[in-house]
Amino acid sequence: MPSSPVPLPVVLVTSNGVGMGHLTRQLTLALSAPEALDPVIFSLSGALPTVRTAVAAGRLPELRGVRTEYCPSRRSGWLPKGGPARRLREVHPAYGWERYFGERVRALVAETGARLVLFDGVVPYAGLRAARRALPATAFVWMRRGMWRAGVGADWLEHSDLFDLVVEPGDFAAAGDVGLTAGRRDATRVAPISIADAITTHDRAAARAALGLDPDRPALLLTPGTGALEDVGSPVRVALEVLRERAPDWQVAVTSPALATHGVGAGDEGVVLLTDTYPLARSLAAFDAAVSAAGYNSVHELLGARVPTVLVPGQSLGTDDQPGRAATLEGEGACLTVQPDDAAGMRAAMERLLDPSTAAGLRDACSDLPAPTGGAEAARLLVDLAGRSGTPPGLAEAGPWGPPTWRRALPDPRTPVSWPAADGQVTHGRRGRRPLRLTEELPAHRVGEDPLEHLVEGASPEYRGARAEIARWIYR
Numbered sequence: 001m002p003s004s005p006v007p008l009p010v011v012l013v014t015s016n017g018v019g020m021g022h023l024t025r026q027l028t029l030a031l032s033a034p035e036a037l038d039p040v041i042f043s044l045s046g047a048l049p050t051v052r053t054a055v056a057a058g059r060l061p062e063l064r065g066v067r068t069e070y071c072p073s074r075r076s077g078w079l080p081k082g083g084p085a086r087r088l089r090e091v092h093p094a095y096g097w098e099r100y101f102g103e104r105v106r107a108l109v110a111e112t113g114a115r116l117v118l119f120d121g122v123v124p125y126a127g128l129r130a131a132r133r134a135l136p137a138t139a140f141v142w143m144r145r146g147m148w149r150a151g152v153g154a155d156w157l158e159h160s161d162l163f164d165l166v167v168e169p170g171d172f173a174a175a176g177d178v179g180l181t182a183g184r185r186d187a188t189r190v191a192p193i194s195i196a197d198a199i200t201t202h203d204r205a206a207a208r209a210a211l212g213l214d215p216d217r218p219a220l221l222l223t224p225g226t227g228a229l230e231d232v233g234s235p236v237r238v239a240l241e242v243l244r245e246r247a248p249d250w251q252v253a254v255t256s257p258a259l260a261t262h263g264v265g266a267g268d269e270g271v272v273l274l275t276d277t278y279p280l281a282r283s284l285a286a287f288d289a290a291v292s293a294a295g296y297n298s299v300h301e302l303l304g305a306r307v308p309t310v311l312v313p314g315q316s317l318g319t320d321d322q323p324g325r326a327a328t329l330e331g332e333g334a335c336l337t338v339q340p341d342d343a344a345g346m347r348a349a350m351e352r353l354l355d356p357s358t359a360a361g362l363r364d365a366c367s368d369l370p371a372p373t374g375g376a377e378a379a380r381l382l383v384d385l386a387g388r389s390g391t392p393p394g395l396a397e398a399g400p401w402g403p404p405t406w407r408r409a410l411p412d413p414r415t416p417v418s419w420p421a422a423d424g425q426v427t428h429g430r431r432g433r434r435p436l437r438l439t440e441e442l443p444a445h446r447v448g449e450d451p452l453e454h455l456v457e458g459a460s461p462e463y464r465g466a467r468a469e470i471a472r473w474i475y476r
Contacts, residue, residue, distance in 0.1 A: 007038035008386040011114040013105065013128070015121030016044040016073040021297045022120045023047055024195050024279070025143065025169065025375075029118070031062050031198035033379035037386070039066055040112055040456055042105070044073040049442045054278045062199050070442060070454040071104050072474075088413040096403075096414065100473035102127030103401055106134055107470060108456065110395045111463040116386040118143055122319045124159040132162050134398075137390035141165045141382065144187060145296060148179025148319040160186050165385055169193040169374050171296070172303060176328030179321060188381060194300040194372035196281040201305075207286035212272060214251055221290040223255040223280075223298060224312070235312045238343050239291045242350035244270075253287075255280065281305070289353050294322040294337075303334055304372050308362040310336045310349045333365035395462045402469030414476045417451050420468060436475060438464055451475065 012030060014022040023045045030039040041048070048070045054060040074097040105128060109117060117135075119128055120143040132140045142163040157180060160166055168187040171177065181187070208215050220243060224236045236254070243250055253272040274280065284305040292298045294313040302309045311329065313322035323339075330337040336352060338345040352358045392398070402408075417436035437452040440459060453471050455464060 007034075007036060008116070008383065009038045009040070009112045009114045010116040010118065010382060010386055011040050011042050011105070011108055011112065013117060013119045013121075014041070014043040014045055015119075015123065015125075016046065016075075020045065020047045020050075020278075021145075021295055023051065024297050025145075025193050026118070026120050027051065027063060027066075027279075028193050028195045028198045028375035029143075029379055029382070030066050031195075032375040033383055036383045037379065038112075040108065040114070041066065041068040042071060042108055042456075043068070044071050046447050049445055049447060050278050052442055053276070053444045057276075059277070059282075060199070060279060067457045069108060069456040070447065071101065072447075074098075074101075084413075096412075096473040098125060098127040098130070099403070100127070100470060101125055102130040102134075103470045103473070104467075105131040106398055107395065107401065107463065107466050109135060109138060109392045110398045110466075111456065111460060113391060115139065115389040115391070116141065116382060118382065120145075122148075122153065123156050124162065129159060129162055135392055138392050139164045139385045139389040141167060141385065143167045143169065143378070144181060145169055145171070145320075146177050146179060146181045147171050147173065147296070147321045147325055148177075148181055149321045149324075150178045151180070152319050153180050157181070157184070160184075165381065167378050167381060169296075169378070170370060170372075171325065172299060172334070172369050173325040173328035176324050176331075177321075178324060179319070190374040190377035190381075191370055192300050192304075192372040193374035193378070194281065194297070194304050195279050195375075196284070196301055196304060197372045198375050199279065199282055201281070202283050202285055204285045207283035210283050211253060211274065211277060211286055213253065213286055218247070218250045218288045219286055220250050220252050221255070221284075221287040221292070221302075221307070222252060223290060223292045223302075234343070235338060235340050235346050236291060238346040239310070239350050240271075242347050243354075246351060247354050250288075289359060291350075291353075294326040295320065296325075299325060299329070299335075300372055303329065303366045303369060306363045306366040308335075308353055308359040310338055310346070310353055312338055312340055312346075315340065333361065334369060335362060395460075395466050399466060400469070401466045402472045408472060412476060414474055415451060417475045436471065438468060438471075 012026040014026050023043050026041055055063050116139040118141040140163050144166055146168050166187040168189045170192040172192060213219050222236050253274050255274045281301040284307055287307050290302050290307050290309045292302055292309055292311055294311040311326040313326040326337040329335045336349045338349045416433045418433045420436055420438050434451055439452055440455045440457055453467055
């Protein structure tokens with residue numbers, strides 16, 4: 001891959017979602033051009049602490065040195081703990097957030113000198129669009145995954161022209177795409193993207209050792225998703241019952257990431273609970289079969305690793321057409337599919353999955369799927385575009401930051417905080433206010449309940465000052 005003498009600074013922005021799909025795709029991109037790009041991951045995902053913990057623990061050494069910054073989404077900010085202010089914020093969660101988000105993007109571009117901003121998400125937020133208009137010399141890219149549910153998203157697609165480039169990651173199930181993006185000609189399409197293509201993967205023995213599995217017994221992976229929007233535990237429990245009845249010699253591992261709410265496997269002595277294993281794509285050779293949600297990452301990691309899989313598509317996941325993805329791949333012989341509420345169907349699918357001839361047929365079909373090289377392909381596009389973009393204005397030139405004086409004086413329902421002093425120390429204000437921290441540190445697994453403004457590693461004093469002012473859009 002061609003590169004400039006000095007890596008080009010870029011900001012990779014991800015929306016929040018209900019899992020780690022957007023974030024993992026951008027990590028893949030960050031790892032795909034290490035000599036040519038200097039990426040900063042700017043994420044609204046509450047899973048960012050999981051990534052930073054994996055890097056610190058040595059489970060993701062490829063990402064060491066890549067800087068990150070967390071930004072609360074419009075629905076994950078720190079609300080007042082009670083009273084009418086909390087209710088008002090629940091009804092109007094985006095109060096001041098779009099301006100806040102737009103200034104966060106602009107300030108990070110100014111701090112890092114980024115030549116390009118890439119947004120991976122479904123909705124190009126108003127704040128992002130405002131940042132785009134304020135940075136005409138900086139390239140903006142929309143990574144827009146396909147497989148949208150039919151008829152959804154026309155309003156969002158109207159913003160496509162704001163971007164210098166739209167990149168669509170390939171999908172193993174692209175033949176079944178009936179969404180509004182499928183017939184458009186405004187995107188540059190690349191191969192499917194999987195983090196497994198950008199990291200070193202384990203062989204079977206190393207994978208089982210890393211996950212704490214018996215090296216000799218067959219292993220089933222249950223990865224039901226987070227359960228944030230719907231019940232994912234019921235079909236998984238049926239799968240467990242069938243396995244224990246028909247194949248008691250098999251061992252079972254259940255993923256339970258920090259964002260998960262399903263609780264499957266907790267307290268079960270017969271289950272290995274995978275709570276701290278990101279990225280699991282490194283160790284998929286450990287498994288003989290899987291039952292999984294049908295999200296983009298899960299499908300491209302599991303089927304890309306040729307793991308015989310039963311897909312259980314989510315039904316309430318915004319734009320993502322998981323039922324269409326699962327049905328298309330089942331039609332191609334690459335997986336089995338069961339609807340979440342079909343207990344009898346799950347029993348039948350598990351019995352088929354345990355049949356060696358069925359499992360072999362699934363592996364063979366998966367071997368015909370396209371190689372997930374889209375991360376490297378997209379990185380080449382970014383290198384070319386960033387290399388032709390200008391240097392953005394600095395923090396002083398791009399300011400002033402935060403709401404105007406008249407706006408700050410108005411009463412409003414934002415989260416009351418005690419503002420940090422100029423030296424970064426927390427000041428303690430009136431009773432009922434929580435201290436606001438400006439910090440380069442994140443908690444190990446979850447962002448937590450206390451307000452914080454997370455700063456990119458190595459933040460300058462000028463950036464810290466600008467960020468304290470920007471925070472006034474959503475705190476008082």
